[in-house]
Amino acid sequence: MTYTAPQIRRMIDALPRQRLIFSPTPLHRLNNLSADWGRDIYLKREDMSGPSPLSGNKMRKLEFVLGEAVHRGIKTVVTYGAYQSNSAMQVAAAANICGLKAILYLGDTKGEGKPEEPIGNLLLDTLLGAQIEYVPQHPQATATNLTPMWDHMIALCKQKVEALNAAGEPAAFLPLGAAHPWGYVSDVLNYLEITEQSAAMGFKPDYIFHANSSGGTLPGLIAAQLLLGEKDTQIISINIRSWAEGNVVTRQTCIERVRAIFERLNLLLPTDEAIVARMHIDENYMAPGYALPNPVAQETIALVLKREGVFLDPTYTGKGFSGLRDYVQKGRLPEGSRAVYIHSGGLMGLLAGGQMLEGII
Numbered sequence: 001m002t003y004t005a006p007q008i009r010r011m012i013d014a015l016p017r018q019r020l021i022f023s024p025t026p027l028h029r030l031n032n033l034s035a036d037w038g039r040d041i042y043l044k045r046e047d048m049s050g051p052s053p054l055s056g057n058k059m060r061k062l063e064f065v066l067g068e069a070v071h072r073g074i075k076t077v078v079t080y081g082a083y084q085s086n087s088a089m090q091v092a093a094a095a096n097i098c099g100l101k102a103i104l105y106l107g108d109t110k111g112e113g114k115p116e117e118p119i120g121n122l123l124l125d126t127l128l129g130a131q132i133e134y135v136p137q138h139p140q141a142t143a144t145n146l147t148p149m150w151d152h153m154i155a156l157c158k159q160k161v162e163a164l165n166a167a168g169e170p171a172a173f174l175p176l177g178a179a180h181p182w183g184y185v186s187d188v189l190n191y192l193e194i195t196e197q198s199a200a201m202g203f204k205p206d207y208i209f210h211a212n213s214s215g216g217t218l219p220g221l222i223a224a225q226l227l228l229g230e231k232d233t234q235i236i237s238i239n240i241r242s243w244a245e246g247n248v249v250t251r252q253t254c255i256e257r258v259r260a261i262f263e264r265l266n267l268l269l270p271t272d273e274a275i276v277a278r279m280h281i282d283e284n285y286m287a288p289g290y291a292l293p294n295p296v297a298q299e300t301i302a303l304v305l306k307r308e309g310v311f312l313d314p315t316y317t318g319k320g321f322s323g324l325r326d327y328v329q330k331g332r333l334p335e336g337s338r339a340v341y342i343h344s345g346g347l348m349g350l351l352a353g354g355q356m357l358e359g360i361i
């Protein structure tokens, strides 16, 4: 059974929600790179979702995550991430709008020690007035395996939530990347926006690329394709961290999250085969590890600045877009094809400076 966009919107509009973003976020063509590459390349500007110019792809999810939290009488949200977590910063901003308290557990994923002065997202977290809890590097964590660190921070968050709830202060835990089941549905709307905006511009995307990490975005994109019965557009997920077995998020997690969207909308569940057929995970662009710069990605950031004046970031969007660029260079995107790249934000990662600027300046 498939549905029209208005039918899907009606189902989603019935869910608790806090309005946080400007939607639709812009979709525009990269004219210079399209000419250079012989393919039509578009950006979907989730980095400009609002409410401020320093934003990103978590705000869309938080409309529904915090919408549900407020609906349930939650007063405090507790989340975690790296020191420069984009997600934690957006949780802090969104919580302020909703009148909630935000507690952020921020971990030293690179063994750099506690920052002397807050910079980048950490500065914004401070300005936003969030409660920040620093978590030192975990002795068993490595650049390519942060699982012990994330597991430790999950445990800290959950303890905090339990303590708050026991004290009569309703609190909720928001997982890595604000990828909470309450919010997966938001990227169904992202997909509908892309469909409608591209149709209005006179094209249909052959590909949708994005930087894939905590897996809060992809389930919604896949669910939208299943709901619409869309088979021609291929979603290509350039992984920023591994989804192999044993990680916080895996391919199996993604399947379960797609099913969770259908459950949330009270719809008949799709088969695992139908979901997997729409999942294209590429783990070839995440070296040398999470939040560590990759030389080709850095060169891609410089190229996009030079040709289009658009800022990408070293942790996510630079690696994601360098995946798209490599697909073009290898001819994996046929000439004349149309690709939408979801720009998911991350600007503060670039502005935090240091090693993240290697190869760009």
Ligand SMILES: *Cc1c(COP(=O)(O)O)cnc(C)c1O
Binding pocket: 056, 057, 086, 087, 177, 179, 211, 212, 213, 214, 215, 216, 217, 218, 313, 316, 317, 344, 345, 346, 347
């Ligand atoms: C979180 C994030 C992503 C990844 O999105 P997920 O929903 O976590 O997969 C990509 N880009 C940026 C800038 C992000 O902050």
